[in-house]
Amino acid sequence: MLKLWMFVALLLCHSLAVFAVPPVPPVPTDPHSFANIEQVQSRKLTLDLTVDFEQQQLHGFVEHELHRKDPKVEQMILDSRALVIEKVLQANDQGDWQIATFTLGEVDAIKGQPLTINLVSTTTKIRVYYRTTAASSGLQWLSAAQTSEKRQPFLFSQSQAIHARSWIPLQDTPALRVSYQARIRTPKQLLAVMSADNSQNTERDGDYRFVMPQPIPSYLIAIAVGDLHFQSMSEHTGVYAEKTWLAKAAAEFNDTQKMMDVASKLYGQYPWGRYDLLILPASFPFGGMENPRLSFITPTVITGDKSLVSLIAHELAHSWSGNLVTNSNWNDLWLNEGFTNFFENRLMAEVYGPARAAMEYSLSVKDLQRDIAELEPLDTALQLQLAGRDPDDAFSQVAYVKGQLFLQLLENKFGRTRFDGFISAYFQQFAFQSMDTQTFLKFLQQQLLDKYPGVVSQAEVEQWVFGPGLPQGFPTQPSDAFEQVAKLQQAWLAQEIGLAELPSQAWTVHEWLHFINLLPRDLAPAKLAELDAAFSFSQSGNAEIFVAWSRLAIPLNYLPVMPQVKQFLLRVGRTKFVVPLYRLLLDNPAQQVFANDIYQQAKAGYHPLTQAQIDKAFGG
Numbered sequence: 001m002l003k004l005w006m007f008v009a010l011l012l013c014h015s016l017a018v019f020a021v022p023p024v025p026p027v028p029t030d031p032h033s034f035a036n037i038e039q040v041q042s043r044k045l046t047l048d049l050t051v052d053f054e055q056q057q058l059h060g061f062v063e064h065e066l067h068r069k070d071p072k073v074e075q076m077i078l079d080s081r082a083l084v085i086e087k088v089l090q091a092n093d094q095g096d097w098q099i100a101t102f103t104l105g106e107v108d109a110i111k112g113q114p115l116t117i118n119l120v121s122t123t124t125k126i127r128v129y130y131r132t133t134a135a136s137s138g139l140q141w142l143s144a145a146q147t148s149e150k151r152q153p154f155l156f157s158q159s160q161a162i163h164a165r166s167w168i169p170l171q172d173t174p175a176l177r178v179s180y181q182a183r184i185r186t187p188k189q190l191l192a193v194m195s196a197d198n199s200q201n202t203e204r205d206g207d208y209r210f211v212m213p214q215p216i217p218s219y220l221i222a223i224a225v226g227d228l229h230f231q232s233m234s235e236h237t238g239v240y241a242e243k244t245w246l247a248k249a250a251a252e253f254n255d256t257q258k259m260m261d262v263a264s265k266l267y268g269q270y271p272w273g274r275y276d277l278l279i280l281p282a283s284f285p286f287g288g289m290e291n292p293r294l295s296f297i298t299p300t301v302i303t304g305d306k307s308l309v310s311l312i313a314h315e316l317a318h319s320w321s322g323n324l325v326t327n328s329n330w331n332d333l334w335l336n337e338g339f340t341n342f343f344e345n346r347l348m349a350e351v352y353g354p355a356r357a358a359m360e361y362s363l364s365v366k367d368l369q370r371d372i373a374e375l376e377p378l379d380t381a382l383q384l385q386l387a388g389r390d391p392d393d394a395f396s397q398v399a400y401v402k403g404q405l406f407l408q409l410l411e412n413k414f415g416r417t418r419f420d421g422f423i424s425a426y427f428q429q430f431a432f433q434s435m436d437t438q439t440f441l442k443f444l445q446q447q448l449l450d451k452y453p454g455v456v457s458q459a460e461v462e463q464w465v466f467g468p469g470l471p472q473g474f475p476t477q478p479s480d481a482f483e484q485v486a487k488l489q490q491a492w493l494a495q496e497i498g499l500a501e502l503p504s505q506a507w508t509v510h511e512w513l514h515f516i517n518l519l520p521r522d523l524a525p526a527k528l529a530e531l532d533a534a535f536s537f538s539q540s541g542n543a544e545i546f547v548a549w550s551r552l553a554i555p556l557n558y559l560p561v562m563p564q565v566k567q568f569l570l571r572v573g574r575t576k577f578v579v580p581l582y583r584l585l586l587d588n589p590a591q592q593v594f595a596n597d598i599y600q601q602a603k604a605g606y607h608p609l610t611q612a613q614i615d616k617a618f619g620g
């Protein structure tokens with residue numbers, strides 16, 4: 001654990017680095033990459049891969065076009081993890097290919113292995129032939145039985161944070177951008193899609209070609225292969241999914257074009273051409289992944305009532321914050337996620353009205369407070385210190401919601417018009433570039449703090465960015481609807497009214513979530529049963545409601561929910577839901593064996609990232 005004085009020392013270092021040193025930003029270094037990008041860079045790559053479902057393996061080659069920063073550079077270091085490297089070739093600009101020697105370095109538990117390739121002075125391209133392995137953490141191979149249709153196998157990638165290196169040997173750092181093209185061979189009956197120019201009417205022949213002409217960070221390179229079909233939602237938006245989900249998803253998310261139009265009006269033209277959604281099997285470890293042109297989406301937000309479509313607003317917002325202006329390493333994740341959460345809430349207010357946006361905002365604050373209570377103080381600062389740690393640790397609500405609240409504070413203080421202008425200028429000035437906290441703070445100082453003195457102090461900014469926890473006086477969005485819910489709940493708890501008197505028919509999912517979150521954590525068993533009888537929380541098909549209810553019910557050892565918890569954990573692999581459920585079961589001595597039994601059954605169906613987090617909960 002970090003001592004207080006060390007934390008203060010860190011704060012001081014940061015303050016000096018940001019506000020006292022001359023205005024030359026330090027060259028951002030990425031503690032999670034071996035790549036020598038200050039000497040040589042791959043700015044364009046070509047993939048040629050075969051998808052082998054029997055071996056559960058990708059094999060083929062990646063070709064990198066070299067951009068020398070140091071003309072004397074003799075080696076190129078790529079990141080890799082759990083790959084079998086078969087051979088490496090290099091070519092000069094005449095296209096003469098020859099063998100290149102290489103070494104695969106020692107395994108680092110977090111970073112993987114450096115692949116060091118010896119170059120000759122005329123090398124302009126290298127080509128690495130390789131195979132993935134069962135330990136390639138960025139891929140999940142699903143058997144037919146693990147898919148929604150249960151007829152064909154499925155493969156999808158999840159490259160963020162540093163898992164692209166487990167399926168492509170490359171310079172795996174968000175400090176660098178690369179455009180790519182790919183040829184992907186699959187079984188004939190399956191369709192491949194990528195974070196690229198997917199065609200809506202490709203012939204299904206098992207041979208697919210893609211181009212992503214815009215430079216993107218490596219963590220946004222993505223692939224999925226399965227029995228996928230396409231349904232258009234508007235001229236520029238559509239859905240790829242297994243048949244089970246196709247029509248449902250297209251109906252649920254048919255406001256996507258509206259969101260896109262509003263977003264373009266707010267912060268500048270949508271920069272990527274089309275915006276499609278890919279619905280993944282329920283084992284997908286995240287809510288969504290903002291792969292450019294094709295966001296990957298969990299089916300757990302398809303509820304039939306658009307109650308959870310803020311996820312789409314979030315992934316779409318990433319088209320600007322994250323995909324266009326990108327955190328330069330994972331310590332600065334808040335620049336991706338805080339901006340995106342802020343942008344998401346703004347979109348929700350514009351498209352669905354401020355009342356709904358206020359409810360979602362309050363629910364997010366609650367999630368943040370829960371995370372802060374559980375995290376080490378150092379992990380509750382916006383800028384993180386993740387050297388020597390797994391960058392997947394960065395993904396708490398701190399980067400998302402504390403980042404959002406900081407930006408909301410700035411908007412409240414400087415006014416919406418000025419702050420909108422500030423954000424538009426930020427996206428425009430730094431488009432297709434990487435951004436670190438120090439550079440952002442300098443831009444903030446120039447564009448707002450210095451221009452409008454006396455509105456927000458440097459000390460306030462530093463407290464938010466480098467200080468622990470949630471600063472006092474953080475901005476809130478009062479919700480009349482939530483106040484009403486709280487009042488009625490109080491009346492019920494005081495036995496002044498019965499459950500039948502709650503306007504439950506009129507309540508939205510958000511009001512229900514607030515109602516459940518507010519319930520006393522020591523509610524009597526009879527009260528739990530009364531609620532469940534009235535509202536069937538244990539049977540809820542809305543994952544957010546079911547998990548909020550389980551958070552209350554499991555610690556109280558409310559047995560009627562347990563069979564449903566088991567079913568849920570066997571069906572869904574989204575870490576946001578399953579990790580807390582396992583933790584709660586393990587914290588309840590009466591349910592530890594039950595938790596272990598479920599995990600033994602469910603484990604094979606979970607993504608490697610989900611497994612890693614649950615293993616941690618089990619103390620492994």
Ligand SMILES: [Zn+2]
Pocket residue numbers: 290314318336337340
């Ligand atoms: Zn995000």
